Amino acid sequence: MQMKNIHLKQRLTTIGLFVVLLALTLCSIGATFIVWQTAEQASKAIYEDTLYQQANHQLLLENSTVCKYSFQPGSENRNALQVAHQQVRMVLQRESAIGQADDIAAIKPILAEQARFFTAAERFFALIDAHDITRAITFYNAAIDPLFATISGQLEREAAFNHDIATQSLAQMQTILRLAFIITTLVFVFGISLIFLFLWTSRRYQHQQYVNELAEQDMQRMANVQLHLLPRELPTMGSLEVYACSRPARQVGGDFYTFDKHASGQCALTIGDVSGKGLRAALLMAMMRTIIQVTVHALLQLEPKAIAGKVNEHLYDDFTEVGMFATIFVSCYDPATRQLAYTNAGHSPVIYCPAGDSARFLDADVPMIGVLPMLPTRNTTVPLAPDDVLVMATDGLSEAHNADGEMFGYERLLALVEQHRQESAQNIAEALFEAVNGFAGTCEQFDDQTVVIMKGIAQ
């Protein structure tokens, strides 16, 4: 669960970073595009400003040539005027060629006035050539000078206008460039973070896979150890047929059973289930098994309540420490009397099916091991005459689920035992497993499944 959350967080962080990076990259591209556009606008404005200034300069030349002609008439100044006039026209035509519609509209009247200026200059020259100085000066003041002022004013305005555009564009460009610099730095930082995150995540993932593999191997080893802790041989007694089988779940649980022969010829048979799973359950199960063995060998008179009591006495503190419990069903079979004495510490299901009678559960006498510091155990006895069947199972069978979440349950087990009571202990066990398997279908086995079956046989 926690691991899933970590993976989700990593994934969200990666997606978040990626989205931020994408957004920043788009911003960066946008900023670059705007800078490019602004730069073009600025350079065009600067060029146009220069053209207007050039035109204005040539106009000044024209005007000064006109003035110079008054005291130095001749072809030289006439030519100079012609040249300057051509220059102004050329510059303005160049501007007209690159300019927008409003530029062209502005240039047209300038060119017209420029033509009028040239015509006026020609007239002024004629007056000078006729030595009519007074009229020439009057004409200059009345016609040429105002024309010059108008044209020059217009050219200056256009130049200033373009100069403003250039200045604004450059300022704008500066701001955007600053922003672009910040964005690019962020793109770099986020990009690097994303790369590191990718590297880190993949390393972590590899590590996690390695850890999972180790854990899986450990679990398999533990399952093997656990299977080896179970008795390898079934007890052989003339009057009793015993069969036992345990199928561990993928994640090791705490099912176990023991068979211990007592000096008196009796046999102690127990089945147990430690709550929870994994290493703790396996360790407690191993401890319980050892305590049962030692107790059986130490008891002078074999009694199930003494065994259950000892197990609880020795392990109560350990169980409390780890917050776990175990259910056990301890039974002692006496071949001489064919009686089975038992103590049930919270264990279920245990099914007793006497020959010729209906099957019933042997309910718990006392709560499970590890709950009460002192267990008020007692012995109960049932006969195991020929064809009497006793099935000790663990909740892995009764709590097996199918795909609908339905539980196999106790009643089905009871019915199965009655149905197969005539068969051998092994066949009954196989029938139980087969029924549980068929019921669970494709659902994974969640808990260990263990059965120990005793059946009285005629000697």
Place this chain on the structure above:
Amino acid sequence: MEITSAQINGTTILQLHGRFDAYAAPTVENFFQKINSDPLPRVVVNLSQVNFIDSTGLATLVIGMKRCRQRQGDLVLCGIQQAIRVIFELTRLDKILTMTATQEEALAKVQVQQKG
């Protein structure tokens, strides 16, 4: 499984709904762990809406009860449906877990036991 919790006079009431199985047990256990940091943990678990319990569910309740009692508190169950009561009886847990029919009785019991 859905869990709702409420506080009445310093007693935590956990109302469980639905299936109390191995999948639901960790959530309930987390609740118990939170409550167990109290100096005198008093818990009432209302099982009236629980229609299924398995061995892990039972074990969780026993763990909760043991932890409460270790800290001089108590845990009382109430409103157990008949089908589930059978399982408590089968495992003899009815002998060690305090059970009442109604939540009011459970509240009274958990507080009386405290005073006693």
